[in-house]
Amino acid sequence: MDRLDWNLLRTFQVIVQMQSISSASARLHITQSAVSQALRRLETQLDRKLIERSGGHFYLTTSGRHVYEIAEAVNGDISRLQLLLSSVDNDVVGEIKVLAASRIQSDVYDRFWANFRAHYPAINVHLDVMRSDDIIDTLRNATATIGIGLAPRPIKGLERYFFLRQRYAMFCGKGHHLFSAETTRLEDLANEDFVSFSSDIIGGSLSPLTIFRDQHGFTGKVIATSPNYDEIVRLLIAGYGIGCLPRHSAGLEVDRGRLRMLPPEDGICDVELHMLWKKDALTLAGQAFVDEFIHYMDDHDDDERARCSG
Template identity: 40%
Template sequence: MTTPSHPSPPRTSSRPLSERVDWNLLRTFQVVAQELSISRAAARLHLSQPAVSQALKRLEEQMGTALVERHGPRFSLTRSGIEALRVATELQGQFAQLDAALEQSSGQVVGRVRLLTVSGIQCPPFDRFLAQLHRDYPGIALEVEVQSSDAIVSALAQKTATFGLAVHRVAQPWMGQSWLTRERYGLYCSDQHPLFGRKDLSLDDLRHEHLVSFAGDLLGGTLSALAEFRGRHALDGQIIASSANTQEVLRLVLAGFGIGCLPEHLCERGVSEGTLWRLPPDDSVCEIDIHVLWNLEQRLTMAETVFLQGMKALNDEQVSNICK
């Protein structure tokens, strides 16, 4: 049996709902509803958890109904909450259209672009693109947040972010994509591991070693190429530590928790400094493509359109360089 987060407050005002509701609270609720977590919503909004909880409570008081139901540490949306989320999403789209209209009337390109990205990407052409974008359009503010590929795709589907840099394996009819770069992965251990420095190793010697993996490193997942490699070579050691963040996987490997597959560019410094050791095979374990992703059904502001046009031009440049 489920219970509301707190009893539904009575409607004490005859004023229309549109006059009672604080739109900032509705935006906070939208993030809470998308994350289904006060802590994750607080992190996204750069607020404290008590502040988010208080905002949710105030909105429920203003609307005169409960929007969420508690299930122990988890919660779900009530019928009123589902409807409130639908309206909040529509309003966000309307404000985006207003933003675009104001940009067009002012003749200037200003606005915010929200970009979600997986961690650890190394792509000098993309860095040059960002520098040129800032020089040409100083009015564009870029908000960058690191998330897993699965979380990025989910956010794009819900239109809570405009663009994502992620690993993408399954085509979606609503999704646009443009290739950005290719990462090559190798297998590594650190100077805290017993295999460090050994040049006589083969893949057979690694079969039962403890593993550090990515959270999406599962068959059918975004990084399933890594799981396929392990299965192909019978690397069946226990997964002793994992993370969705590349930098944290590297940290765990450096701490000696186990061996792990990591992007080669991220490990070059550790290898040269003697804190990381390249394990078999000598060739790359796999190659994984990073794409720029966006929702084809989302109406873009002028700032977002400029960003997308630049990313498509970057893709043309990248593909042209590969073909030379």
């Protein structure tokens, strides 16, 4: 009895409830062969015949009826245990350090943080804002274990979970001569200078923007750079050049009359944000964060994650 597999009792309970091996298979989402083997293993461990088959039907033996009653009681207790545990505060304690790219604007992301606090009130959070390339380097060097940033390709030694897709577009600020132009075509941008993120280089986390400019023959120089979104916006508004920004976040500045979106109207490219973590370095608190993030985001599709009420 010390070696009895309680999962066998659960399978036996479903067989009796469904009155069929095939129906039990469908209910448990396993093969009929696996259900039959589970029944044979249980009968072997108990050294009792539990079911007699006859004419396409089966009947419980006296031992089978006793085992079914026990199986119902055991699985009922397990269900009550789950309810009891879910009704008390989570007792995971500790501290996590999360590195995040700047200006992640998502209503779902905001709600996740509230949800995590509600589920893990004893976990302290240290949240740092950092360039995506620096996040990756920091995780590789094991001075932090969790990051949220741009990761256009798999990274050796790090796990990766897709979080948010950002559509980038071209913008100019109110200090730029194109801001007040009646009409602007893509070819009108060919000679304009650029304000760019520091990671907007071939091989960097924003390299799709560089590739787009090269493909369209833009000859303007990058005359101002910053790793920080707000400083890029400041330089654009001051008229230093044109630049690429996430469309959903820059839209707030467009509504305020400080930025103007430039061609092409459908934007330039999609850039993906991922949660990154070093699996073998996670503490219990860190693992709780990773599990909760994945579980929460899996309940929301791409459009919901990208939605921002401002």
